[in-house]
Amino acid sequence: MSFEDRLTELEKIVEKLENGHMSLDESLGLFETGIRLVKECEQNLKNAQQRIEKLVEENNEIKSEKFEMQDLT
Amino acid sequence: LPGFPRKIGVATSETGAVFHDIVTILKRRYPVDILFVPTIVQGENAASSIVRSIELLNRTEVDLIIIGRGGGSIEDLWAFNEEAVARAIYNSEKPIISAVGHETDYTIADFVADKRAPTPSAAAEIAVPERKELLAKINRLIDRLIQNQRRSIAESISYLDDITQRQTVSINRILEAKKEQFSACTGKLDAVSPLGTLSRGYSITLKLPESKLVRSIGDVAKTDKVQIIVNDGKIMCDVKDKEVFKWK
Numbered sequence: 032m033s034f035e036d037r038l039t040e041l042e043k044i045v046e047k048l049e050n051g052h053m054s055l056d057e058s059l060g061l062f063e064t065g066i067r068l069v070k071e072c073e074q075n076l077k078n079a080q081q082r083i084e085k086l087v088e089e090n091n092e093i094k095s096e097k098f099e100m101q102d103l104t
Numbered sequence: 105l106p107g108f109p110r111k112i113g114v115a116t117s118e119t120g121a122v123f124h125d126i127v128t129i130l131k132r133r134y135p136v137d138i139l140f141v142p143t144i145v146q147g148e149n150a151a152s153s154i155v156r157s158i159e160l161l162n163r164t165e166v167d168l169i170i171i172g173r174g175g176g177s178i179e180d181l182w183a184f185n186e187e188a189v190a191r192a193i194y195n196s197e198k199p200i201i202s203a204v205g206h207e208t209d210y211t212i213a214d215f216v217a218d219k220r221a222p223t224p225s226a227a228a229e230i231a232v233p234e235r236k237e238l239l240a241k242i243n244r245l246i247d248r249l250i251q252n253q254r255r256s257i258a259e260s261i262s263y264l265d266d267i268t269q270r271q272t273v274s275i276n277r278i279l280e281a282k283k284e285q286f287s288a289c290t291g292k293l294d295a296v297s298p299l300g301t302l303s304r305g306y307s308i309t310l311k312l313p314e315s316k317l318v319r320s321i322g323d324v325a326k327t328d329k330v331q332i333i334v335n336d337g338k339i340m341c342d343v344k345d346k347e348v349f350k351w352k
Contacts, residue, residue: 038264045267048274055282062275069268076261083253090246 034075041068105199105219105230106167111137112231113166113198115157118142122174122203122224129228134235139166145173150183155192162198168231169196171213172203172224184211193217203227302335309333312340321348 032040044065048058112130116122123140130136141160144153154171161169171193173181183189184204193200193216202217203224214220221227294300298308309318312329324330324343332339 034260038260038267041267041271045271045274048271048278051274051278051281053278055278058275058278062271065271069264069271072260072264076257076264079253080257083250083257087250090250 032071034072034079037068037072037075041065041072044068105201107233109136109167109232111139111164111166113139113141113161113164113169115141115143115154115161115169115171116173116224117145120174122172125223125225126170126172126203126228129225130232133229134232134238136232139164143171145183146176146180147183151186151189154183154189158192158196158200162196166198169198169200170203170221170224170227170231171200171217172221172227174224175209178209181209181211184213186212189213190216201227201230302333305335307332307334321346 044061047053048061048065051058053061114123114126116126127138130138139161141157143157144150158169158171173184181204184202190212193202193213199218201219201221202211202213203221203226204211204213210220219230221230302308310316310331310333311318311324312331315331316323318324318330324346326343326345328343330341330343332341
């Protein structure tokens with residue numbers, strides 16, 4: 032399940048909860064699923080962020096190498 | 105012209121500064137392979153030599169051909185006005201930059217070529233991009249890419265926050281609604297409960313030992329034990345006497 036899939040699912044749940052016509056058990060079940068989706072989405076975002084920072088860092092290393100190469104020529 | 109040629113064919117004189125100038129500039133600007141075809145660019149044999157070089161380079165893997173010579177009088181450049189040369193350039197499948205002579209002299213080759221350069225050095229500059237500019241451009245692109253990614257993540261985070269907030273608000277609202285429903289129900293229950301009646305001063309009498317509700321004078325007999333339940337306790341009683349009585 033991708034981040035977008037989870038988010039879409041979460042949106043549906045929240046809309047249902049906002050409409051509010053359901054049993055307590057049903058709404059609690061939805062809420063529980065919703066919270067699980069929120070946690071997973073947060074994890075997705077955290078991973079993405081870390082990956083970006085890692086790539087940025089790697090790119091900075093490459094950049095500095097490139098500049099050294101340029102100096103030689 | 106190709107934006108990023110890998111291999112450039114150069115057809116020019118073996119002697120003279122033209123080839124050297126071209127190589128110097130190409131190397132300074134961009135890493136590219138150079139295929140040099142020595143070519144006679146002046147005199148009787150020039151036209152056929154130029155045609156031969158163009159045809160030869162067309163059979164190689166070069167991405168681009170520069171034909172050039174240094175300056176000279178218009179007579180010196182004459183080969184570049186010959187029909188055979190013009191046709192060879194026109195028929196060339198590889199793009200050709202013509203770099204013939206001085207800025208002011210135009211030859212027919214210049215008009216047939218894909219691009220005319222005023223000097224051989226200028227041809228080299230036209231042929232390849234500048235490495236430093238490219239690097240700077242790439243770095244700008246990378247910066248934009250990174251900013252974009254960061255922004256999109258930040259947007260996702262704040263959207264997730266919003267939706268989580270909405271979820272919490274709704275579940276709490278549902279819970280409140282259910283509580284209200286519940287307390288409305290207990291209110292009704294209270295209203296019909298005997299406990300409500302007791303608090304208004306009425307009491308309930310049960311016949312012991314079976315704790316049977318006493319509704320009628322016939323439910324008890326003399327010497328029976330009964331229990332009277334009031335708002336805040338129970339009273340154990342012995343029946344001393346009984347009497348039928350009509351309220352209405």
